[in-house]
Amino acid sequence: MTTNTETRVEEQVSSKSIPISDYLKFILPSLIGILLFITPIKTEDGITIPVAFLSNQINGAIGEFIPALVVFVMAVSTVGSIIATFIKPKFITQNKTMNTLFSVSKFWVLARLFGTIFATMTLFKIGPEMIHSENTGTVLLYDLIPILFTTFLLAGILLPLLLNFGLLEFAGALFMKVMRPIFTLPGRSSLDCLASWVGDGTIGVLLTSKQYEEGYYTKREAAVIATTFSVVSITFSIVILQYLNLEQYFVPYYLTIIFAGLVAAVIMPRIRPLSKKEDTGYEHTELIAEETIPEGVSQVKWGLDNALNKARKNDSVANIFTEGFKNVLDMWLGVLPVVMAIGTVALVIAEFTPVFTILGKPFEPILTLMQVPEASEAAQTMVIGFADMLLPAIIGSGIESELTRFVIACVSVTQLVYLSEMGGLLLGSKLPVSFKDLVLIFILRTVITLPIVVLVAHVIF
Numbered sequence: 001m002t003t004n005t006e007t008r009v010e011e012q013v014s015s016k017s018i019p020i021s022d023y024l025k026f027i028l029p030s031l032i033g034i035l036l037f038i039t040p041i042k043t044e045d046g047i048t049i050p051v052a053f054l055s056n057q058i059n060g061a062i063g064e065f066i067p068a069l070v071v072f073v074m075a076v077s078t079v080g081s082i083i084a085t086f087i088k089p090k091f092i093t094q095n096k097t098m099n100t101l102f103s104v105s106k107f108w109v110l111a112r113l114f115g116t117i118f119a120t121m122t123l124f125k126i127g128p129e130m131i132h133s134e135n136t137g138t139v140l141l142y143d144l145i146p147i148l149f150t151t152f153l154l155a156g157i158l159l160p161l162l163l164n165f166g167l168l169e170f171a172g173a174l175f176m177k178v179m180r181p182i183f184t185l186p187g188r189s190s191l192d193c194l195a196s197w198v199g200d201g202t203i204g205v206l207l208t209s210k211q212y213e214e215g216y217y218t219k220r221e222a223a224v225i226a227t228t229f230s231v232v233s234i235t236f237s238i239v240i241l242q243y244l245n246l247e248q249y250f251v252p253y254y255l256t257i258i259f260a261g262l263v264a265a266v267i268m269p270r271i272r273p274l275s276k277k278e279d280t281g282y283e284h285t286e287l288i289a290e291e292t293i294p295e296g297v298s299q300v301k302w303g304l305d306n307a308l309n310k311a312r313k314n315d316s317v318a319n320i321f322t323e324g325f326k327n328v329l330d331m332w333l334g335v336l337p338v339v340m341a342i343g344t345v346a347l348v349i350a351e352f353t354p355v356f357t358i359l360g361k362p363f364e365p366i367l368t369l370m371q372v373p374e375a376s377e378a379a380q381t382m383v384i385g386f387a388d389m390l391l392p393a394i395i396g397s398g399i400e401s402e403l404t405r406f407v408i409a410c411v412s413v414t415q416l417v418y419l420s421e422m423g424g425l426l427l428g429s430k431l432p433v434s435f436k437d438l439v440l441i442f443i444l445r446t447v448i449t450l451p452i453v454v455l456v457a458h459v460i461f
Contacts (some may be wrong), residue, residue: 001193002281005413008172012083015191018141018209018308019395020106022311022312023256023308024234025165025166025308025311025312026165026166026167026170026304026307026308026311027311029160029161029164029165029167029311030161030162030165030166030167030170030307032076032161033162033165034091034162034167035050035316036049036050036051036158036161037049037050037051037155037158037161037203038191041053046161048082049117049204051151051154052151052203053153054150054154055147055151056147056150057152057155058150058154059146059147060344063146065143066145066146066149067119067122067141067145067146068123069149070141070149070336071116071119071120071123073332073333073336074112074115074116074119074336075116075120076333077102077112077116077333077334077337078112078115078116078337079108079335080092080098080102081102081103081104081109081112082109082113082151084099084102084103084104085102085103085104085106085109086229089170097220100330100377101333101334102333104334107280108160108334108338108428111337111341111427111428112341112344114341115338115339115341115344116337117336118132118137118340118341118344119141119145119337119340121137122137122138122140122141122142123141128354130348130351131344131348132381133351135347136344136347136348136351137340137344138343139347140339140340140343140347140420141340142378142420144339144343144420145340146209146334146341148202148335148421148425149204149332152206152335152336153328153332153333154328154329155202155203156324156326156328156331157321157324157325159206159324159326159371160208160314160323160324161321161329162191162207163210164206164309164314164320164323165213165307165310165311165314165360166306166307166308166309166310167191167307168188168191168211168216169188169292169306169307169309169310169439170288170303170304170307171187171188171190171191171303172186172187172188172190172303172304173187173293173300173302173303173306174187174303174308175188175190175295175434176290176299178190178346182266183224183229183266183269184221184224184269184270185221185224185225185229185269186216186217186290188211188216188290189217189221189225189229190205192204192211192223192225192230193229193231194344201231201232201421202230202234202422202425204225204226204229204230205226205230205422205425205426205429205431206327206331208222208225208226209226209429209430209431209455210232210327211433212282212304213282213284213430213445214262214285214288215282215285215286215287215288216277216288217281217431218277218279218280218281218287219278219279219280219281220269220275220277220279221273221279221284222282222431222432223274223277223432223433223453224268224269224277224336225312226276226431226433227268227274227390227416227417227433227434228264228265228268228269228416228435229265230416230422230431231261232389232416236389237253237254237257238250238391239390239409240390240393240409240413241253241409241445243390243393243394243397244393244396244397244405244406244409245405246402246405246406248296248409249402249406249460252460253406253409255273256410256453256456256457257414257451259412259427259452260410260414260448260452260453260455261449263448263449263452264445264448264449266457267448268441268444268445268448271444272440273436273440273441274437274441277432278432282430286383291306296356319403323410334405334428334429335424335428336428337428338424338427339420339421339424339428340421340424341424342420342423342424342427343388343419343420343421343424345388345419346386346388346423346448347387347388347420349387350387355378356383356384356386356387357380359380359383360380360381360382362379363375363378363382363383363403364379367379367382369453370450370451371402371455372403372407372454373400374399374400374401374404377398377404378396378399378404378407378408379397380395381395381408381411381412382446382450383446385411385412385415385418385442386415386418386439387418387419387420388418388419388420389412389413389415389418389420389421392411392412393408393409393412394407396408396409402458402461403458403460406460406461407450407453408458410453410457411446411449414445414449414453415442415445415446415449416442416445417438417441417442417445419438423438426438
């Protein structure tokens with residue numbers, strides 16, 4: 001009796017004449033996806049990827065209208081969620097798309113409601129100033145949210161180019177023997193990391209979330225990838241460096257980030273809270289286990305076979321665009337109000353209370369012990385990044401010591417989790433990550449990467 005794997009190997013060996021159309025279905029969309037999401041391009045503002053560049057171009061063209069449009073989208077999200085959760089009409093509960101968009105837990109209804117209220121107050125400049133001030137609601141609604149709005153639009157529609165035509169299956173076979181033993185992850189997660197590193201961490205989260213919902217990742221794998229490999233883009237890293245007036249140290253700075261990030265990526269999946277996440281799939285989808293490569297079959301051959309099989313199943317362009325548009329609505333309605341709600345609260349706490357200054361006090365003796373100059377001034381920057389990644393750079397820009405500013409620049413990037421964008425995005429998605437998880441992950445990443453960064457800083461300076 002032959003097994004399914006043996007049958008597949010025989011099919012691979014015997015399939016001498018695969019139609020050229022099958023190869024084109026895999027190669028052309030995948031190449032376009034690589035070009036849009038992974039290929040770095042140089043612009044006037046620095047290095048980025050085409051999707052992020054196009055998003056910025058759209059912002060430049062219609063940016064002044066986006067805040068009002070976003071408030072309308074948030075209002076639709078909130079009203080729809082309230083109706084779906086408390087009234088449960090049939091036109092929503094019996095419609096798969098509308099049920100997915102609006103039927104959420106009461107906690108997320110509240111999050112959407114507060115996000116909409118904060119956005120409305122900021123748009124019309126009403127209510128307490130701390131909500132809509134320049135460094136709280138305004139920076140979210142006018143700077144961050146428009147970028148997310150247009151990025152979600154383009155990424156949502158174009159993500160099927162990466163997901164649906166075999167590229168992840170091919171990459172998964174090639175990188176399986178690297179990702180699984182070192183990072184405890186499937187090979188396909190390598191593309192999530194690459195898309196984040198070259199492009200933007202939000203795109204990495206979207207890619208991970210989509211694959212998790214489709215059954216390709218377990219809860220543990222999805223949580224690890226989203227919080228460990230959705231790294232900060234090169235462009236944003238340069239912005240941090242510019243804030244701290246350290247542009248001349250870009251090469252050692254970025255090499256330090258890569259090294260510290262890789263060390264954290266090896267350790268984090270093996271300790272709590274990530275190590276204790278269940279190895280079960282998303283509740284509404286059957287888990288698709290990663291297949292092992294049979295003996296006698298090369299990684300390239302196995303990956304190509306899987307890629308061609310995946311590409312063959314996608315004949316309808318209309319279905320692909322329909323799926324993409326549903327992705328966009330899901331992100332607009334589900335994520336934007338949550339980012340606004342959580343981001344505003346985090347920035348208000350950072351700007352108008354001494355909470356982060358107090359929380360940073362334990363780092364003062366640690367930094368002193370590590371011989372980091374101006375330790376008392378640098379201490380709060382070790383924790384305030386949890387609210388927003390730019391805050392450590394803004395606060396640290398007045399520090400005289402280049403060594404200390406270098407440490408702040410590196411640590412703020414390697415911490416990854418910040419509520420005003422990435423944290424809000426993670427909590428607003430269906431990924432299995434809680435607020436408590438984010439706090440623990442932030443602290444652990446700081447503890448792991450800080451000694452590495454300080455050691456390198458002492459070598460450089």
